[in-house]
Amino acid sequence: MSRAALVQFPAFRHHEASREGANNAMMALLVGAQVSAQFLELTRESPRPLSEIFPTIPHVGRFDLRPDAAQAILQGAEEHLGAMAVPQALAIHEGFILDCLELLGAGSASAWKMHDKLATQAGGTFDADRMSRFHVLREMRNAIIHRSGVVDQRLIDKINELTPAGEAAWCKHTGRSPRGLQLGDSVTFLLGELVEALATTKALAREANWMLIPAVSSAAWADVIVEDHLQHTPAGLNPTKRRKAILGFCRHHYRAVTVAEADLKAAAAARGVDMA
Known part of the structure; x- marks a missing residue:
């Protein structure tokens, strides 16, 4: 059977639709922020707050800055959007792997070992280069969520386990290597990291799909x-x-x-x- 053939069971269809939705939402917010920043150039010198200039915009009072200050925030929105979008992309993928385990009757597993458990139960293997990238992303996500973005030894260890091919693929998507991170540095997610997260999880989800085809009765x-x-x-x-x-x-x-x-x-x- 060709590995191009994928079984379109509900969890996989939901995974694909959720990935696409997350990507589209991130792109819309990123482009919208830049369009808004450019538009605010027209009112940049105004001393009036946004609520007075654009009183009909819903919730404008919660972002009630002068145009120059608002423009600066919007121009730097990519990092903040990435900090939300990359964890979402990983959560979508991890939910799908749990669905795969359930289909195999294998119970649950934590994020750091769910792929290994699925591969063992299904009698397959995940690509080592992709898995090394996934675990770097996972520890970067954990740093953002649990440690205010501060790099710790667990993240450094996963970066050191990144395979040469995995690092090359990472750099292709992000334009930078995570090996530059040191203990105490701050993790940042930009558009490149979202592209990397979506690419890696898409490929791993397809590998999981192929494993299930012969493994499920x-x-x-x-x-x-x-x-x-x-x-x-x-x-x-x-x-x-x-x-x-x-x-x-x-x-x-x-x-x-x-x-x-x-x-x-x-x-x-x-x-x-x-x-x-």
């Missing part, structure tokens, strides 16, 4: 397929139409897996649905 996939199908099709179909609908749903979303029709019928029957 036909009966288990049938349960997922029927439940997914019933969430997206009308009730009341007769058995012949239900069978055609489920098989068509399989071809559309689940063509990457081989599922016995007998398992689909059993899964449907367990939910009180008859297939001809």
